[in-house]
Amino acid sequence: MLTETPPSLTAPHASGPLIGSGARTLLLNASMEPLCIVSLRRAVSLVMTEKATVLETDGRVLHSEHMSVPLPVVLCLTRYVHVPVRHPVPPTRRTVLQRDSHRCAYCGGGADTVDHVHPRSRGGRHEWGNVVAACVRCNHRKADRLLHEIGWSLSFTPRAPRWSVTFAAGGARSEPLWSAYVPA
Ligand SMILES: [Zn+2]
Known part of the structure; x- marks a missing residue:
């Protein structure tokens, strides 16, 4: 997904090539339930403000003047967020x-x-x-x-995807490190 090499890593506040590369981070609720997919910029912001902790990283570290943040691939919110309505994604x-x-x-x-x-x-x-x-x-x-x-039959019962938000953002298959957190 990311093609930049470590020397190109930029500080979280900068709009360097890594931040702008379209990298995405899976955000879990404090209950470990997948909530949504956020941009890397948003993910780093959540970590730096201690609203979320990094569960999975691809091994690289973002350095800023005052702190270092492991590049987040999966994040978990530190406090549970109640999600009253899960808007279903329409079948398209x-x-x-x-x-x-x-x-x-x-x-x-x-x-x-x-x-x-x-x-x-x-x-x-x-x-x-x-x-x-x-x-x-x-x-x-x-x-x-x-x-x-x-004389045909279906091998499964079609139903709405369980994690509609995750599906809407491009599917969990795009990032192997997400698979442990998102039902197939
Ligand atoms: Zn066919």
């Missing part, structure tokens, strides 16, 4: 493909379309429980038929 082509890991629900091949399991033309709703990732071929073959009509 992007979010459905993310949820299903770009795998076709019918043949397991690479998918880049979304299929309504119960076809919309036959009253199926556009909701998480009725959409799956599908390859173009399967989507075309299935057309507006129901699964039992063509």
